[in-house]
Amino acid sequence: MTESEMRRMQEEAVKRAEEMQSRAKAHINHQPEHPPPPIPQKENLTENIPKIPPEKPKEETGGIFETLMKDKERTLILSLILLLMDEKTDNSLIFALLYLLI
Secondary structure (H helix, E strand, O other): OOHHHHHHHHHHHHHHHHHHHHHHHHHHHOOOOOOOOOOOOOOOHHHOOOOOOOOOOOOOOOOHHHHHHHOHHHHHHHHHHHHHHHOOOOHHHHHHHHHHHO
C-alpha cells in the first residue's frame, strides 16, 4: 500500500467520522424537549406475582482435600483401599473396606 493510498484512506475515515458526528448532533437537536408522561402504575401489581423463597447461600467447598478431611474415618479407609489396590491385595479385603464406607 503506497503513501498516497494510505493518506486517501485516512481522509475518507476522517470525512466519515465528521458525517457521523453531524448526524448525531442533528438527531440530538430533533429530540422532544419533554419526555413522554410516565405510565400510571396499578397498586395491586405485586399480588399477581408468585412469591419465590429466597435462595439459601451455597456452602463453599474448599476442594476434594478439605471434603475428605471432614470425615477422618472415611478418609483413612479410602486411603487404605487405595494402598491395598496398589499392592494388588486380596479383593475380599478391599470389598470389606468398601462395605465399611456404606
